[in-house]
Amino acid sequence: MRTRSPSRTGFGIDSIPDNLVLTASYGGTHDELIDRHGLRSAIVVFSREEAAALGLEIDHDDSHAMQAGPSFALLIHGTQPQGTTAAKALSALRAQGEYGYGTKADQIRTSRRLPLSLLN
Numbered sequence: 643m644r645t646r647s648p649s650r651t652g653f654g655i656d657s658i659p660d661n662l663v664l665t666a667s668y669g670g671t672h673d674e675l676i677d678r679h680g681l682r683s684a685i686v687v688f689s690r691e692e693a694a695a696l697g698l699e700i701d702h703d704d705s706h707a708m709q710a711g712p713s714f715a716l717l718i719h720g721t722q723p724q725g726t727t728a729a730k731a732l733s734a735l736r737a738q739g740e741y742g743y744g745t746k747a748d749q750i751r752t753s754r755r756l757p758l759s760l761l762n
Contacts, residue, residue, distance in 0.1 A: 663710050683713045688731030690717070702743075719743050 658664055666681040676683050684707070687693045693700050693715035701707055706714040719742035722729040732742075741747040 663708060665707055682711070685713070685715055686718055687715045688718050688728065689734070693717075717742070719747075 665684050666676045667684045698715040701714045701716055718728055718731050722732050
């Protein structure tokens with residue numbers, strides 16, 4: 643799945659093809675367009691509780707992104723700068739057994755290994 647800036651999509655907001663499921667994401671340079679055009683969106687959250695407070699389901703497997711529907715949340719994932727709020731949130735999620743997205747995360751989940759913090 644690729645993300646594109648609105649200026650690089652090659653079409654205007656009024657000419658989105660019917661077979662394209664568009665999802666805008668907050669945190670970019672054109673966030674104001676999301677509300678202005680009433681676009682469906684994804685927002686990265688630091689916890690399941692934050693997603694619930696926003697009234698958003700969490701997309702764990704891209705199913706929300708691939709199908710038309712309401713806006714949704716993604717849990718913080720990837721590498722985060724050390725000492726930041728994002729890094730602390732990611733550590734807390736890992737302590738709860740949430741390892742993010744991708745092949746490596748799937749392998750960890752299927753092996754049912756416990757986070758090291760729970761083994762000590």
